[in-house]
Amino acid sequence: MAFTGRDKTWLRGPRAVGLLAAGAAVVLGLATGGTVTQAAPAKPKPTHTQIQLLSINDFHGNLAPNPATSSSGNVNGTPAGGAEYLATQLEMLRASAKAQGQETATVAAGDLIGASPLLSAAFHDEPTIEAMNEMGLDATSVGNHEFDEGWHELLRMQKGGCLNDGDGQNNQNSCPDPKNEFKGADFEYLSANVFYENTKKTLFRPYTVKKFKDGQKVAFIGMTLENTPNIVTKSGIAGLTFTDEVATANALVPELRKQGIESIVVLLHEGGFPSDPKAYNSCPGISGPVTEIAKNLDPAIDAVLTGHTHAAYNCSINDPANKPRLVTSASSFGKIVTEVRLSIDNATHDVDRLNTLANNKIVTQDVPKDPALTKLITKYQTLVAPIESKVIGHITTPTVVRTNDDSLESPLGNLIADAQLADTSAVTNGKTPVVAFMNPGGIRGDLASNGGAVTFGQAFTVQPFNNYLVSMDMTGTQIKALLEQQFSGLNGPEAPKFKVLQVAGITYTWNPAAAAGSKVVPGSIKIAGQPLVDSTTYRIVTNNFLSDGGDGFPAFTTATDKFFGGLDIDGFANYLTAHDPYTPVATDRISIGS
Template identity: 65%
Template sequence: MRTVRIVALVGAALLAIATAAGTSAASSPKRDPRAIEVQVLAINDFHGNLAPPSGSSGVVNGTPAGGAEYLATHLRNLRAQAAAKKQYTTTVAAGDLIGASPLLSAAFHDEPTIEAMNKMGLEVASVGNHEFDEGWRELLRMQKGGCLPDGDGANNQNSCPDPKAKFRGAKFQYLSANVFNEKSGRTIFPSYEIEKFGSTRVAFIGMTLEDTPNIVTKAGVEGLDFTDEVETANALVRGLKRKGVESIVVLLHEGGFPVDASQFNACPGISGPIVDIASHLDPEIDAIVTGHTHQGYNCTLNDPAGKPRLVTSASSFGRLTTEVTLTIDKRSRDVVRTKSSATNRIVTRDVPKAADLTALVDKYTTYVAPIQNKVIGATSGTISRTNDDSLESPLGNLIADSQKADPSAVTDGKVPEIAFMNPGGIRADLLAAADGSITYGAAFTVQPFNNYVVSMDLTGAQLATLLEQQWSGRNGGAPGNWKVLQVSGITYTWNKDAPEGSKVVAGSVQVNGAALDPARTYRVVVNSFLSDGGDGFAVLAEGTNKFFGGLDIDSLATYLAAHNPYTPGPTDRIDLP
């Protein structure tokens, strides 16, 4: 599947903007008349951060960064500079534009973020795992438009809040080369888009990480098949070559981890999936724009032929944008890698805000205020998600307690005895206002996924397996892979130095003060993501007598209201010897 977009040379209007900004075509260096230059502006992992992100999530090396109003200005300024250099330009994204979003976007099913991307001039985007947070059919609505009959704010969400303006969907094209509908055998979105720059064509292949089914709620991807990134891309290359396309860029929602995150225009000691993927993607692919790991990096990694190839990532939350300059030989129609380059640029907040984005943010800020400002409890100061040495946190304990106590998870008189919460689902500290009040907006920032709480039966033997899965299988290896669940109703001791499969200290596991009985059946509650075996906890998918309760955010809100004011207790549920 493909689409073709014709891109004209950046025109006089943008050139005028460039001149006003102090850049002129006359000052540009001489260009090779045998080549054209294409500016590719790239972002990834925006996650609905329309307002400038706060705290450590809103800085890059100490510089305040991000916010849709500033991102739009930076993108427009960069395009104006391209106009001054008589370059072509296009804007792309490598996934997770939506999902795990702040309430300003999530309360409206991320419609505001799609509208913002339309205004910013985004043209193509690969699909990330979080695009599936509300299911793949909802993602199709993000592309095509339309409103949900969600009851005008029911469950603290409201599709199309302006009765005079319907949601029209994305003007940009989502791409998903390796995501297939199992029934039709076709991709849910086009595999690639070919953009025409003068007489030269560039193909952008959109790729979702193959591991998506393991890290999103099962219902969101049911009926879909995710294929290997490398095999899928390489197969498409052969077809593109037959069509005469020589310049190819992959937009890949998978990435890596440099050892020094501050060096965002390098890739020091980079590790992670991108290293292996880059070493196997067809040498005909000229650049790889990545995402998913929320890291900023920019360098070359060798392709299978041993030749350097650009690999980039623009961090997350709109704090960086990558400017790639592709030099393309007019005769061969192929990218000249030695003359192409990339630069990650901080989206600083020292530029004027884009007025049209300000209007959009202000509109939805007004709509969200009644939801966001509702007080649901109180505490003193911040309830932290920072782990102690045993990898237990005060906020993790609170969330686990709230789910264990949630009456919506009780069925046939079976009250959950134990709760588990995945650490990756705790997205921020729980911040109280100056007067100690906790708002729904603050709670939603902590748990933005709208998972359901699910109670189930597990044997003591299965619980023992579950605990060991925190450090084995997909969660095995280096400490950075470990996923220690936050718990309620169960205590244990584990040894960091013990081998995989034997880290829990024998005889240390207790359930509400009694030793774990391998033969006994326990009632356990988790969120729906974990219930499906997410994050490598496969044994949870084996649970029986499953019962779906309410939303996890409602569990937290109800618990805080019932324990008002809330005082965090000690982190004494998980121990080290």
């Protein structure tokens, strides 16, 4: 089946594949081993076809620019991002390539939607899909956040159609303009390592092939991280399986080569961590999952464009044949776009890596705004205003911050946990929760105010996932195991950082010097001021993401008598209304000791 859009013709790969893959493509350098920055600019060869790739990742529905004073709105102090500027920068880069006789493909490495600001989230991220259509995106891998509202909803993002969601009754409104139905994505989602259970069918096609002039073809394999089931809500991926990234991609290489395709790029929603986060156009000391993935992807794969970690890097990691291969990432929120110049040998139809270059370009705001994006943003700003501007309460400080103290407890974490504990929607059969747990990764920003007044939009910025509250029974022994999982397993010493849960109704002490599995000080755990009893059953409440064992907390999956309540954002908003004005409380629930 052929697909024509933006004057680009794509050949789509079959849904049925064997094993699955992982990866993403972008940058090359000169190296004899290890990870290095890319080589100095190479001179294009007349025997090669030069092709421009433009790549973004982790946009997360950030249509409007973020404040330049926040980390989400600048790169090394330079104001950056915003869909209007990103669209202009993409067009400028394409025009420059066209002037040099080069064709362009625009791709992404996942998380374009999900965990989005209210401007997009209030409309189920339909505005972001429309924006990507306007920007001329050709293909993207799925990311973990593409599953935030479930895979059925992700299919709607691709195919279009409207939801019957009550016309904004729950602070969301699909197809708010009754004259215009949501048409879905013009670009193609790719999911090589996401399968329907017990089948060989992928959720979306595993790869797509772009035909360029001079008979050149480039295949793009799209994947998300194999660990997706551990970091998304289980209900959102029920009926799906996720396979190993390397095995998936490598299994597709012979299939592509049988079609005469030698130039292969991976769009991988998994990434790494440079030792210097400011070195956005190199990759000093890069670590993380992408390093091992890149080292093991088939040497026939020519570049890997990555995402997920919100880092920016541009470097080479040697392949199994000890040859340098481009690996890039474009930060997040549309602050950076990666430009790659693939140099393809006209005789072999393969990428000449030593003449393939990449550049991470900051999406500066010193260019004209794209008028089509301005029109789209203005439309949805008008539509979201009644939802966003509603004042739900007041705070007695300018902000309530998510900044942790030494014990990794935060004022905002306490507020959210208190709100969960106070929410009556999760009470069932007279069983009221006495402890609440909140994952720190679900707190997406400080709670700001306008002269003390807090709007629903400001609250939503803090909790944008629309998770449900879930109450359940856990024994004292299970709670002990849960607390130790903050410092072990997926959250152990090898993890980027501990994931200390924010709590209400419980206090305890932990010892950073103790071994993993024994960090919680014996006898320190108290619930409602009373020592924890191993054999006693306690009613606790958390969100459905944690309830499913997300973020490396499988102890939640052992709980019993689970009951689903309302949305966490509604509980948060109601708590602020009921405690108006709210004064932040001391961070004295978790302590450091020995």
